Amino acid sequence: MRQNWHSIREYESLRAMIIAGTTTAAAKQLGISQSAVSRSIANLEARVGNALFIRSGGRLEPTAEALGLNDALDPIFTALASIDQREPLGSAKPLLRVGAPPTIAHRFLHLRMSSFMKLQPDYDVFFDVCDSDRLIRNVADELYDVAVADFTTRQPGVMQIPFRRSKLVCLVPANSPLSEKDVISPADLEGYPIVSSVKRHPLRSTVDQMFARAKVEPNVVAETATTVANLEFVRAGVGVGFVNPFPIAESIGEGVLIKPIDDDVEFRTCFLLPASQAQSAGARALMRHIRISTRNDQWSEAIT
Template sequence: MIRLRQLEALRAVMSTGSVTAAADVLGISQPAVSRLIASLEKSMAMPLFERHRGRLHPTHEAKFLSEEVERAISNLEHISRLSEDIRNQKAGHLRIACLPGFATSLMPKVIAEFLKEREDVTISIQTRSSVRVREWIAAQQYDIGVADEFEGHTAIQHETVNIRTECVLSPLHPLAAQKVIRPEDLHNMPMIIQDQENRFHHRLKRTFEAAGAELNARVEVRQFATACLLAMNDVGAAVVSSIDAAEYAGRGLIVRQFKPELPFTLDLLYPKYHPRSLLLQDFISHFKERLSPFIM
């Protein structure tokens, strides 16, 4: 059985030209280097050096082997460095599936920050509807999914996060000066709301009904980002996630507290039968930290 230390001794002697210098390189004694060379020759059943006047001279066989030995040790060193990077969450690949709106708001910032000190980490991100994200996670095709209104699946583990919502308006809107906006304030005023396929649409509608206010759905959209842009252009008011509201607040959008509190449910999905890597666990922690200012 050939041992790595034997090959390291061979490389050191070949590259330095002497046992003394090889011992310095390896940080061991000269006799230890000689023993490693002798044991390697015994393992290979052939001489690797000729000994003349206390010096070692490589045989033709040793010269022939040296290139492969160098390649083998380099590969092992690479594996060692890579394993250390993986252990320290500085190498690997993550597959993320998420809602389209989320991919244009918080997620790019989360990924950019996460990759900043991880040069050997790669990420693939795919955006689709919540239904498709759930299908991908159930099929174990992605490491983490960001969806909404998760109803449960035997092949999926999940965490539910309630995101705070806020009312967004144009500076020209009649309610722009109010600090808190309620459904009765928006009675019969033009509203931009999510389409009827999304449960948040129905949750908002019930909130208006409970307050005895008329919900005037002037425009229905699929993404909160679209609602923010329309509100900025004075099409109407909108109740959106605080994540999207923060994204557009610095661009002239007026953001006001909405009462009563109406959470937007965000679900973090994980494939149940796919172990979470150390890298994924680190990403989840970073992601949750970035979400914390928006959680109810």
């Protein structure tokens, strides 16, 4: 009968793991032992019948099943938070609500958030990780004070402030013949196995249009929902992939090379804010901190 039980602790562990990326950090966030977090995740995976995290570069990245379950849990934790708020609060600290998609959250923002919280201890922080579609909806619905996203949007109710620019790159297995090329063109990939984004992802249409301009039919052998999954398929030698190099280039790891592409596709990483309300002091402080703490690199540069 165990499969019919629902454990708030297991759901808390899931949400902490999505944000923290390691059992050690999740345990510290929840104030419980590392083994308790691992046990909670294992129990939850057994009940839902799917893996909820995959290991990548020393971190545990959430699967699509984990992100979907996290979305479904939102109303439950919103209700619990509202119950807590009926009691007198022990702190008068302002709450800063921040959102990001998985790659930005785990490969870029978590370090900036940690340093921001040390420099700005007067804020309590709510840090949410979700897919791009829900991120945009939550900003428009004023559920976040600010979000950080590696894409632009025309969604009504969302104001965007670009702060980084980068160009589409090709991820190539280090032992591939393509590793000898300085620049990859679509024509180089005629018949070559390609790891692509899923069709709902904006990057998919961008890459498809690139191949169409070159009159090359892409040989898609796998589709992934996240940049991290794309990277790991390439590392395993499944094929080549196409990604926005920011911020994944900071932690690419061994076995994969980044190659520029002979096509001018630009990405802009943005702050997203609710258009219907004034920017909070916390949002302004966080955006300033992120700009200051992010240096230019080979693959991206600041937009001033």
